[in-house]
Amino acid sequence: MAAVMVALALPMPSATADDATTARSFVVGDARIDVVATAFPSTAEPVEVAFVSVHDDEETAVEAAGDVLRDRGGRLVELRHTGNREVAFRLGGTAHRIDPNRIFTPAGRRATLTALSEWSQPADDVVAAFADELLSTLAIDDVDVIVALHNNTPDRYTAANYAPGGSLATDAARVSLRPGGDADDFFFVTDPGLFDALADRGHSVILQNDATVADDGSLSVWCGRMGIPYVNVEAEHGHRAEQAKMLRDLVACLAERRPKRGLRIVATPPSGCELVDLAEIDASFVLDNRYATTDNVTGIRLYPANTIYLERSAADRLARVQASLRGQGLGLKVFDGYRPLAVQKALWRVKPDPRYVADPAKGSRHNRGSAVDVTLVDAEGRELPMPSAFDEFSERSHLAFVDAPGDLLANRETLQKAMRAEGFIPLPTEWWHFDAPGWRAFPVMDANPYGRPLFPDAKPGEATP
Ligand SMILES: [Zn+2]
Structure with missing residues (x-):
């Protein structure tokens, strides 16, 4: 397959000697993407959380996460390639470009490849294979909560976009805006209990509406579909202290509520x-x-x-x-x-x-x-x-x-x-x-597309084999 995996060790500048850093390198077309995971030492955790940064230009978020995880422990997974938000690659002589947070569903891959370059089946295949590998690297099957780390540019992507009448209103089931707060710093969650807990602590919070959210192939849409509690900690570039404070409050909420993911069937x-x-x-x-x-x-x-x-x-x-x-x-x-x-x-x-x-x-x-x-x-x-x-x-x-x-x-x-x-x-x-x-x-x-009962030899009322 086109997503080739190579194990290698990369130095992680923000990690100390006690932190275990592993990196896996993936080849997407002619581009190399390093998926760098740092395990900060921790005592036994009540919930398994993966902190993840998919945009290589969102340094504040990674620094803030390091500030918090060095104290309490945890696992941070980062994509690193060029320092840019988007990943550019060539395949069969054609230049392609993707947003790595738009690759987790077929509709999302088609949209991001089309918007930023052009869609082709081979390009879709290598990006899909990379998305699968990235989720495997997150140990997604054992994770209770995904915490995504993002930074934004002032006043472009804000919590207010999700309020009634806003450009993203249909993506939201509930919106709680902090009066007088900076609308660039907010949480975007898929779990109603975490929505309440974070709003109670005075943060701006958006609850994703899994039924109406636009399928843009983002990790939040995918997690909503799979029943995995997801939290995006979104702060303005440079708001390191604010984002670290948000993360500390989130960690406290997680310890209190202990969300557990189940298998969504x-x-x-x-x-x-x-x-x-x-x-x-x-x-x-x-x-x-x-x-x-x-x-x-x-x-x-x-x-x-x-x-x-x-x-x-x-x-x-x-x-x-x-x-x-x-x-x-x-x-x-x-x-x-x-x-x-x-x-x-x-x-x-x-x-x-x-x-x-x-x-x-x-x-x-x-x-x-x-x-x-x-x-x-x-x-x-x-x-x-x-x-x-x-x-x-x-x-x-x-x-x-x-x-x-x-x-x-x-x-x-x-x-x-x-x-x-x-x-x-x-x-x-x-x-x-x-x-x-x-x-x-x-x-x-657990669908039955046959239009007739499965296990045709089972007697009525008999348990399935
Ligand atoms: Zn088989």
Whole structure:
């Protein structure tokens, strides 16, 4: 994949010898972005907080965070590249530019690439892969609260924009403006309890309206969608003492309220996320939904039909793989795509091994409609032999496994190459499984697109397997 990761150690000027700084370098086109994480020593924390700065020109915010975190401990993650707000990169001879706080949803990436340069699928893919990696670096699955650090220019982006009649009024569910305060210094939150607590302490606070907020691909929109409490600590450039005071008050509120994130599970796909029937995207896919038969690890039918659904952008991507394979006299057979959370739970009961089945408490990329299980077929639709069977839970399924006849390894490589060429991300333990870049933009869904009950053999009233 295009987002290449290199581990390296960078000095962190504001950190002391006790602070552990790690940096990972990501390549986006021809640009390098360092994601620098500093762990300030802390005693046991009641809530897991990640402090994050995504704009490289917002120095005041980073300094203020350092002032506070040196006292109380915590984890600060910063993007560093050129010292500019935006990231510029070239890809295939074309110049692109993004705002790194507009990359967390497909609509946001399209808008930022279009507004600042131009959109293309390859550019979208590398930016999406970077967004996924950045969220992984934040250890997003273990975080209770994201605290974003931002600075603004006087009177351009202010709390007043969110008041009734303001340019951003539809993004806000509630607004509390501090009388006589500087409207450039304010909190923007997704959690109603934190809204109240910060307003009670006399701060200007905006509560995001998750239902009506414009999908600009920002971290706040993404966190709102995923059910992760998010706080933006927004202050004017140079307001270091003011921003540190805001952060200290926030830390006190977090210790009091102890917000905990849970896994946000939705019953219907949100806007910008559509589950489509693969056969309607390209009728030439061979469909072999193993979980619609008894020939699978559970021994029972989990799906009511041999139909496979995927989130639309992943389905379109898979159709491009199919088109490129057709030129080689080959095609794809698809075993599974979108998987309702109820089915994930059934699989987990049979195979509670996270190397092969994702823990339903965390959710699988299949549950987001963004993972697909595939193999190769010839022009007649016959499966090409691979080093192991699909869903064989053994080392023979690993990509590193080489103790197999050369033609089988070559088939595996042909599949891997074709999928990677369209941006799909492989899984080291399963040669058949691929994630679409940008999978983190979609929530875990417990939807049933089949229009018929799942687990067709279950007796009425019987618990699902
Ligand atoms: Zn899979």
